[in-house]
Amino acid sequence: MTSPVYLDYAATTPVDPRVAEVMSRHLTLEGTFANPASRSHMPGWLAEQAVENGRRQVADLIKADPREIVWTSGATEADNLAITGFLRANRDKGRHLVTSIIEHKAVIDTAKAAEQEGFDVTWLTPQTDGSVSPGQLAEAMRPDTVLVSLMAVNNELGTINDIAALAEVAHDHGAMIHVDAAQAVGRIDLDVGRSKVDMMSLSGHKAYGPKGIGALYVRRSPDLRLEALIHGGGHERSMRSGTLATHQIAGMGEAFALAANEGEADQARIQSLRDRLLEAIADLDGVHCNTRLEASVPNIINLGFEGVDGESLLMALRDIALSTGSACNSASVEPSYVLQGIGVPRRLALASLRLSIGRFTSEDDIDRAGQALRTALIGLRQRAMP
Numbered sequence: 390m391t392s393p394v395y396l397d398y399a400a401t402t403p404v405d406p407r408v409a410e411v412m413s414r415h416l417t418l419e420g421t422f423a424n425p426a427s428r429s430h431m432p433g434w435l436a437e438q439a440v441e442n443g444r445r446q447v448a449d450l451i452k453a454d455p456r457e458i459v460w461t462s463g464a465t466e467a468d469n470l471a472i473t474g475f476l477r478a479n480r481d482k483g484r485h486l487v488t489s490i491i492e493h494k495a496v497i498d499t500a501k502a503a504e505q506e507g508f509d510v511t512w513l514t515p516q517t518d519g520s521v522s523p524g525q526l527a528e529a530m531r532p533d534t535v536l537v538s539l540m541a542v543n544n545e546l547g548t549i550n551d552i553a554a555l556a557e558v559a560h561d562h563g564a565m566i567h568v569d570a571a572q573a574v575g576r577i578d579l580d581v582g583r584s585k586v587d588m589m590s591l592s593g594h595k596a597y598g599p600k601g602i603g604a605l606y607v608r609r610s611p612d613l614r615l616e617a618l619i620h621g622g623g624h625e626r627s628m629r630s631g632t633l634a635t636h637q638i639a640g641m642g643e644a645f646a647l648a649a650n651e652g653e654a655d656q657a658r659i660q661s662l663r664d665r666l667l668e669a670i671a672d673l674d675g676v677h678c679n680t681r682l683e684a685s686v687p688n689i690i691n692l693g694f695e696g697v698d699g700e701s702l703l704m705a706l707r708d709i710a711l712s713t714g715s716a717c718n719s720a721s722v723e724p725s726y727v728l729q730g731i732g733v734p735r736r737l738a739l740a741s742l743r744l745s746i747g748r749f750t751s752e753d754d755i756d757r758a759g760q761a762l763r764t765a766l767i768g769l770r771q772r773a774m775p
């Protein structure tokens with residue numbers, strides 16, 4: 390049995406072998422294993438150096454100052470820290486948050502928890518392509534709005550938001566903006582100097598780094614205060630306590646350096662692979678592109694298939710590792726809230742698949758996937774005929 394073609398890079402990426410090699414040097418006695426907070430000996434200093442090197446690599450990718458990077462366990466924690474930490478620290482200024490109904494669950498559930506705490510949330514419905522327009526955001530802004538949280542790239546659709554334009558609207562109304570950029574690293578330009586974003590969530594494992602590590606970019610500004618969610622030794626300027634995971638940080642740093650150097654070339658190759666896949670199924674009827682290609686990153690494509698049901702389709706496609714909606718929801722049979730959020734009819738949303746391509750996808754993988762899709766669709770539709 391051949392192993393399935395992996396087309397679920399938006400759920401997680403494999404660690405790049407060059408990243409794994411760097412990580413392996415920060416674990417054992419011979420390596421840089423010491424506690425980076427140990428200030429009294431050489432092994433501790435070396436570990437601190439490794440952490441600071443990773444911090445600089447992550448900062449470089451988004452053109453930030455290394456001092457603006459706070460390590461977290463992933464983008465989920467970064468989203469929690471940005472939203473909850475900011476709202477709690479700025480209670481006296483206002484209690485209104487603006488976000489959208491198609492954000493990642495890490496943002497949606499954090500915003501819901503804030504509602505329980507007495508904050509007021511406006512939930513924007515994005516346009517049908519999955520983006521939030523600056524005009525829409527402007528209409529939702531109020532005098533008591535303190536924070537806007539919108540993603541850079543949607544994880545199910547691939548849609549890109551114009552974060553620079555959204556940041557301008559937030560600032561014009563006296564609010565700050567947090568951007569979840571977990572899916573954007575190595576896919577689009579994330580220069581925080583240009584976009585003027587105030588906080589940005591990042592994840593290691595969506596960009597060929599390890600799982601369990603992420604970061605929150607926090608602009609150095611006197612008015613940007615965050616209340617810590619995790620208390621302890623006062624690490625990370627007291628915003629996030631806990632012994633830093635040197636190997637994870639070194640790995641994420643290396644992954645982000647690779648993304649900075651190779652992201653553009655990766656994306657160009659991936660775009661031609663995506664077009665090859667679309668070409669392979671172009672003659673089939675009843676295939677809807679839920680992703681608006683001109684508004685999206687090329688590595689994610691969401692397709693809806695008429696006349697088949699999602700479960701049977703997934704069963705027929707066992708040779709491709711892909712996703713129906715986001716992985717966090719794959720245990721439930723509810724259609725994706727993201728697809729419903731942009732107005733895809735329930736039936737079609739239930740028969741939709743997200744295919745996501747990555748650095749290690751080959752033309753052969755794409756051809757196998759295209760063939761499997763054709764066979765599955767034609768077979769299922771024939772069976773469905775009366």
Ligand SMILES: *Cc1c(COP(=O)(O)O)cnc(C)c1O
Binds near residue numbers: 465569591603
């Ligand atoms: C994967 C993902 C997250 C969660 O990141 P973790 O590092 O797994 O916690 C958050 N937001 C988006 C958009 C994602 O794709």
